[in-house]
Amino acid sequence: MNEHPLEQLIRKLPKAELHLHIEGSLEPEMMFALAERNEIVLPYASVEEVRAAYNFTDLQSFLDLYYAGASVLVTEQDFYDLTWAYLRRAQADHIVHTEIFFDPQTHTARGIDFLTVIEGIRRALAQAEKQFGITSKLIMCFLRHLSEEDGFATLAEAMPYLSRIDGVGLDSGERGNPPEKFARLFARCAELGLPAVAHAGEEGPADYIWQALDLLKSRRIDHGVRCTEDPALVARLAKEQIPLTVCPLSNLKLCVVDDLAKHNLRELLAAGLVAMVNSDDPAYFGGYLNTNLTASRAALNLGAGELIQLISNSFVASWLPEHDKTFWLAEVRRIAAEEGYAA
Numbered sequence: 001m002n003e004h005p006l007e008q009l010i011r012k013l014p015k016a017e018l019h020l021h022i023e024g025s026l027e028p029e030m031m032f033a034l035a036e037r038n039e040i041v042l043p044y045a046s047v048e049e050v051r052a053a054y055n056f057t058d059l060q061s062f063l064d065l066y067y068a069g070a071s072v073l074v075t076e077q078d079f080y081d082l083t084w085a086y087l088r089r090a091q092a093d094h095i096v097h098t099e100i101f102f103d104p105q106t107h108t109a110r111g112i113d114f115l116t117v118i119e120g121i122r123r124a125l126a127q128a129e130k131q132f133g134i135t136s137k138l139i140m141c142f143l144r145h146l147s148e149e150d151g152f153a154t155l156a157e158a159m160p161y162l163s164r165i166d167g168v169g170l171d172s173g174e175r176g177n178p179p180e181k182f183a184r185l186f187a188r189c190a191e192l193g194l195p196a197v198a199h200a201g202e203e204g205p206a207d208y209i210w211q212a213l214d215l216l217k218s219r220r221i222d223h224g225v226r227c228t229e230d231p232a233l234v235a236r237l238a239k240e241q242i243p244l245t246v247c248p249l250s251n252l253k254l255c256v257v258d259d260l261a262k263h264n265l266r267e268l269l270a271a272g273l274v275a276m277v278n279s280d281d282p283a284y285f286g287g288y289l290n291t292n293l294t295a296s297r298a299a300l301n302l303g304a305g306e307l308i309q310l311i312s313n314s315f316v317a318s319w320l321p322e323h324d325k326t327f328w329l330a331e332v333r334r335i336a337a338e339e340g341y342a343a
């Protein structure tokens with residue numbers, strides 16, 4: 001099939017990715033290789049069998065496989081290899097800045113040291129900055145299906161390494177685990193100078209987005225697509241320019257939407273929200289950042305202006321220093337103009 005002309009624009013523009021779970025970039029091939037290296041028996045006979053199991057009906061059906069898959073990650077080298085594989089894909093997609101999530105509780109609960117996890121990830125991030133010029137932030141997520149007390153224990157384990165953590169997040173099963181459950185934990189993180197983000201309004205109601213803003217002081221909302229059920233919330237997100245890190249293929253695979261053509265991404269942009277596209281768990285959801293952008297373009301018939309807006313928003317919503325944001329936003333405009341699209 002011929003490439004749509006806007007796919008070249010998507011490939012050529014520099015981009016930031018702000019919603020990426022590093023454990024969700026574990027491709028089945030690497031899952032098998034690490035299982036063998038660590039002498040772990042997987043409940044699958046082949047890579048094809050793993051891929052065939054990726055038929056999700058909701059968030060929980062995915063999380064069950066995602067946590068099981070992560071059990072092959074044991075050594076510092078495993079976390080390095082995982083992160084490095086993602087960063088090579090990021091470079092291929094012309095991502096110049098990435099803010100990645102990691103889930104320490106998934107690993108420490110299995111007896112893996114916090115230090116093993118963070119050293120492996122950080123070593124790969126440093127290598128990518130040196131070798132590819134990709135800058136990054138690292139965001140520690142708390143698992144919301146666990147207790148707040150468990151979160152406090154994880155924060156205590158993280159204390160010696162806070163200089164290597166750029167912020168905190170909240171992920172895992174949303175239903176029945178509202179942000180308010182973690183209000184004290186996030187207040188403590190704020191005292192420690194850690195900025196917060198939170199998954200909200202993916203499967204959970206718009207009320208969870210209000211809670212993430214008011215009770216957790218979340219600076220961005222991860223997913224947030226259910227905000228359109230509450231016009232007063234949309235007005236607030238627009239007024240305060242709170243970014244939404246939208247993940248279209250994730251929403252499709254987890255049945256948040258039943259058809260990509262019905263996704264509200266365009267509606268979010270039209271409402272003046274700082275929405276952008278991300279890949280979430282690319283190994284499980286069928287594609288990395290450029291695949292998410294090209295699939296969204298095709299399904300929603302997005303125009304050049306909308307794509308340039310989404311990609312510009314990825315920098316606006318990032319935690320890059322202001323002068324870096326200014327630089328990349330000018331680069332987006334310059335390259336778009338070179339490609340024949342006035343921004």
Ligand code: HPA
Pocket residue numbers: 021024059066171172173174199202250280281
């Ligand atoms: N939602 C909640 N938790 C997650 C996700 C997600 O999309 N991906 C990995 N953990």
Ligand code: ZN
Pocket residue numbers: 019021171199222280
């Ligand atoms: Zn996510």
